[in-house]
Amino acid sequence: MxxxxxxxxxxxxxxxxxxxxxxxxxxxxxxxxxxxxxxxxxxxxxxxxxxxxxxxxxxxxxxxxxxxxxxxxxxxxxxxERDGEEGAPPANVSRYARGxxxxxxxxxxxxxxxxxxxxxxxxxxxxxxxxxxxxxxxxxxxxxxxxxxxxxxxxxxxxxxxxxxxxxxxxxDLACAFDEPIGDQCGTCTACLDACPTGALVEPHWLDATRCIAYTTIEDPGPIPADLREGHGGHVYGCDICQEVCPWNHRRGRVVPDDPLGLRVHFEAREAWRAPTLHWLLELDEEAWRESTRGSAMRRSKYRGLMRNALVAAGNSGDASLRQPVERFLTTGDEMLSEHAHWALDRLAT
Ligand code: B12
Known part of the structure; x- marks a missing residue:
């Protein structure tokens, strides 16, 4: 050798x-x-x-x-590693960020x-x-x-x-022997392209990040584009839809490797983020947010970003009991949050 x-x-x-x-x-x-x-x-x-x-x-x-x-x-x-927990409504945190x-x-x-x-x-x-x-x-x-x-x-x-x-x-800089790529196995399937609610997968293998819910809810600190808001549904932090619909994540006999070091426990959902309610989220103050996101990848959107996302999810929820927690954002002096709150209230009124 x-x-x-x-x-x-x-x-x-x-x-x-x-x-x-x-x-x-x-x-x-x-x-x-x-x-x-x-x-x-x-x-x-x-x-x-x-x-x-x-x-x-x-x-x-x-x-x-x-x-x-x-x-x-x-x-x-x-x-x-488990099947299920697909887009738990009404406020969905993507799997990668729950632990x-x-x-x-x-x-x-x-x-x-x-x-x-x-x-x-x-x-x-x-x-x-x-x-x-x-x-x-x-x-x-x-x-x-x-x-x-x-x-x-x-x-x-x-x-x-x-x-x-x-x-x-x-x-x-070590010289190593290299592995071989295994090649594309997607075949004719287009489940991910068909399912993306904001049309971010503009063609196979090409994602326009500016339309992706992972970008609008986490990476971009600015307002969520109005034409994409409805497509956000209940997603308040990232999105897994293009993976949830992928047949390779639901294969019968899908293998789960052993975890002798117990590393996967790190990625298990924290209670707060498994299926948060919109009421709880909209009432969360910055201090409580800091506490519940300690050591978590959820810090990236900052508190303001998460509130913005929750307002869009509230507007999409059809739940008129959310009007009151949404209204608090009309008077915080934050223009972006106030605009998102107005958008949500308009939708909850109809
Ligand atoms: C910027 C970024 C984002 C952006 C843009 C994503 C995108 N698709 O471009 C946003 C914020 C939208 C995002 C979202 C997510 N991200 Co991200 N992201 C990154 C980051 C930092 C850079 C990605 C990048 O360079 N994008 C530019 C495009 C051009 O590159 P790409 O997406 O990697 O796509 C390449 C392949 O598709 C490949 N490809 C396509 N066809 C073919 C054919 C062949 C033969 C080969 C070899 C390759 C190939 O070529 C593309 C590059 O040219 C990487 C970490 C890193 N340093 O790479 C993590 C990373 C890609 N993200 C990750 C994750 C987990 C996510 C999310 C699932 C999070 C979530 N649930 O919200 C989503 C998934 C959305 C999606 N469908 O991509 C993981 C992905 C793990 C995996 N199994 O793929 C990474 C690798 C982080 C990590 N270290 O684990 N992400």
């Missing part, structure tokens, strides 16, 4: 022992799909997510991540993996680890590393585990 092959074998074994549900390795190089990231930005699909533009060159070509970067080790951790912040959980695993590889190697080498926030198009890396394929909904779909997987990457 070559040195590269035995290194890759050992790294993958270490990753599994350290809690990765799946792991693969690909070359750190530009591919047609990583280059497509630039086309996506040029179409304006990135909206206000300026940090993506700033790291464009590295995302398009991972060889530029640092001097000598050669290999990308990609791990995946399952965060939702502890995945950035912390995965980064901790990647650092442990990096340290374990250091212990294995005789010579010093460079490595960097990222979860979500690094300048890497992680789904492309994961697809090339053989973890699954990028579906028409753009999500990385593992053939056995489905798409509710978090990804994390270590880039290193």
């Amino acid at each position: 070559s040195e590269e092959a035995s290194r890759s074998r050992d790294i993958k074994a270490l990753a599994r022992v350290l809690g990765a549900d799946c792991v693969g390795i690909c070359e750190a190089r530009a591919t047609p799909e990583s280059r497509r990231f630039g086309d996506w930005l040029d179409r304006g699909y990135g909206g206000v997510m300026d940090y993506l533009e700033r790291s464009r060159a590295k995302r398009e070509d991972p060889a530029l991540l640092f001097d000598g970067a050669r290999s990308l080790i990609v791990i995946g951790l399952l965060y939702h 502890d912040d995945y950035h912390d959980v995965l980064l901790d695993r990647l650092r442990a993996l990096g340290a374990a590889i250091e212990a294995r190697e005789k010579e010093p080498f460079s490595w960097k680890a990222w979860v979500d926030t690094g300048p890497v198009v992680e789904r492309v890396a994961a697809a090339y590393a053989g973890l699954g394929w990028a579906g028409k909904n753009t999500c990385l779909i593992h053939p056995e585990y489905g798409s509710y997987l978090f990804l994390g990457v270590i880039a290193t």
